[in-house]
Amino acid sequence: MPQMPTSSPVKIGLIQSKNSAAPAENVERALAKIDEVAAKGAQIVCLQEIFNTLYFCQHEDERYFELAESIPGPVTDRMCEKAKEHGIVLIVPIFERRAPGLFHNSAAIIDADGTMLGVYRKMHIPDDPQFMEKYYFTPGDYGFRAWDTRFGRIGVCICWDQWYPEAARLTAMAGAEILFYPTAIGWIPADENSVREAQHSAWETMQRSHAIANGCFVAAPNRVGLEGSPGGETIQFWGRSFVAGPSGEVIARASGDDEDILVVDADLSAIERQRIAWPFFRDRRIDAYQGLLRRFGSGDPSGL
8 A cells, every 4th residue: 555645734842851860860850841842732752862861872881781671661661651641652762671681772662542663773883982882782673664653654763873864765765754863962072163063064964964855854852961971081962953844944953052842843744745846756766776785885896
């Protein structure tokens, strides 16, 4: 059966928070913020990456594995109750303990009746100074997916995934009308101001390009504030969560310094109009993309 376009408008809610070292406190504060965005009419609400802890990947310490929990588990059980209470869809990113010694950077997708629709597991795992995620997270093995919710068909990727056009394309090809990118990205102290602004511009531009190339909405909640670690490192998370429309326009952008919430109207009927006007899916040369399955190069035996 062909996918029928969604014609009704939807309100997207993004929650941008500062986190403490107390997971239980972070959960309670997130629940209060969900109440707040729901009161403002939000229907699909997304929290930031690993919403209930500090960003512990600034260095390697096996004690942080104790922060992980299963899905379903205590945190997602409470979020299922909250989704049902307000009749909203929730995207809940947490550190997942899948099995003994097997951990993922994941997001639970919960429908408006409190039903767990599924889990997305982060596919691209970075290993950079103060973003040492390969020590903690196994790459996802479910691929790029989309879920039908009460308010539209959504796709979820996580942070480092947002730099890869292949991830956005495959999620959109699965029928996602809104691409959500829960995020934890910021500057390290050594970054000069010019570098900082260039990094932020690249981050936002890349995701806006996914909206354009796929003719869909993109929503990216980022954390905000300074977070340190016992190893002495710090990251200044730059906030600026945003929602972009199908032509890449920024509909709303949050603060760069403080906690914030966004509740944004998204007219999902604009997706089909945009794809008719800019028919990128129609004009794709699917017969000519075999090289994308290579790590690098054209595969020309001459090596040129």
